[in-house]
Amino acid sequence: HFMFNALNSIRALIDEDPDRAKRSITLLSAILRNAMATVKRTTVPLGEEIDVVRSYLSLEAMRYEERLRVRFDVDPALEREPVPPMMLQTLVENAIRHGIARRKEGGEVSISAHSTDGAMVLTVRNTGHYTKESSSEEGIGLRNTEQRLAHIYGDKAKFRIGNDSGTVLCEVRLPFPARSETRNETT
Numbered sequence: 001h002f003m004f005n006a007l008n009s010i011r012a013l014i015d016e017d018p019d020r021a022k023r024s025i026t027l028l029s030a031i032l033r034n035a036m037a038t039v040k041r042t043t044v045p046l047g048e049e050i051d052v053v054r055s056y057l058s059l060e061a062m063r064y065e066e067r068l069r070v071r072f073d074v075d076p077a078l079e080r081e082p083v084p085p086m087m088l089q090t091l092v093e094n095a096i097r098h099g100i101a102r103r104k105e106g107g108e109v110s111i112s113a114h115s116t117d118g119a120m121v122l123t124v125r126n127t128g129h130y131t132k133e134s135s136s137e138e139g140i141g142l143r144n145t146e147q148r149l150a151h152i153y154g155d156k157a158k159f160r161i162g163n164d165s166g167t168v169l170c171e172v173r174l175p176f177p178a179r180s181e182t183r184n185e186t187t
Contacts, residue, residue, distance in 0.1 A: 002056075002093055009063040020062055027059040031089075038085035042152055046113060046120075047079030049088045053111060056089050060096055067106025068096070074113040081120055083174065084148050090141045091124040091170045099128030099168055115176070122172040130161060130168040145172075 006028050013021035034052045038044050050072070057070050092109060100107045107127025114121055132139070142161060149157040149172065158173040 005063075006059060009059075013062070024059055024062050027055050027062075030055045031059070035086060041085055043082035044085045045080050046074070046083050046122075049083050049085065050074055050079070050111075050113075052086070052089050053092050056092060057109070064096075064100065064106060067103075068100055069106070069108040071108060071110040072112070074111070075115065078113050078115060078120055081174075081176075083120075083122070084152055087145055087148065087172070088122060088124070090145060091122075091172075094141050095124050095126035095128075095168065095170070098130075099126035103127065119173045119175050122174070124170040125164070125167050127166075128168050130163050149174075 006024070010021050010024045010028070013024060031052060034048075034055075054072075057068075061068050061070070088111070092111060095109050100109065108125075109127075110123075110125040112121075112123045112125075142159075146159050149159055153175065156175040159171070161168065161170045163169070
């Protein structure tokens with residue numbers, strides 16, 4: 001979905017604003033380059049994943065303009081900690097697709113990373129309301145996220161999604177002890 005939406009947005013920009021179309025292609029190529037570079041890696045440093053998310057959000061900002069507001073709150077001490085590649089990006093994409101895009105007035109996506117109780121807690125919060133979809137097409141990204149976390153961390157990682165104070169909250173808890181098990185795969 002992301003690829004088709006990005007290409008359609010860029011196509012629309014070509015006549016309207018060629019310079020923005022060129023910037024969009026550059027951002028899209030950076031995202032794709034990163035996705036291909038991380039395909040064989042089990043984890044990447046959080047800072048690298050945040051860079052991908054920033055590129056993705058810059059691309060989406062060209063599409064949604066003032067309808068998309070973004071906030072980051074990432075503890076710099078966590079930037080070298082390992083996370084599954086493209087996991088955070090998938091959650092942000094999900095927040096935009098199922099939250100912001102469906103609202104005429106748009107909304108906010110907030111990304112945070114902090115340590116608490118011996119775990120790294122990653123959150124993606126967005127304006128909107130979470131309703132579990134019944135169609136098999138919906139929820140693929142969330143199911144893949146749960147499966148990847150189980151594959152990498154076993155039952156030590158936790159994932160949850162739900163409504164919280166008028167927003168949708170996705171939370172991933174990654175145990176710090178697992179970093180020694182996965183550190184060799186980030187290089």
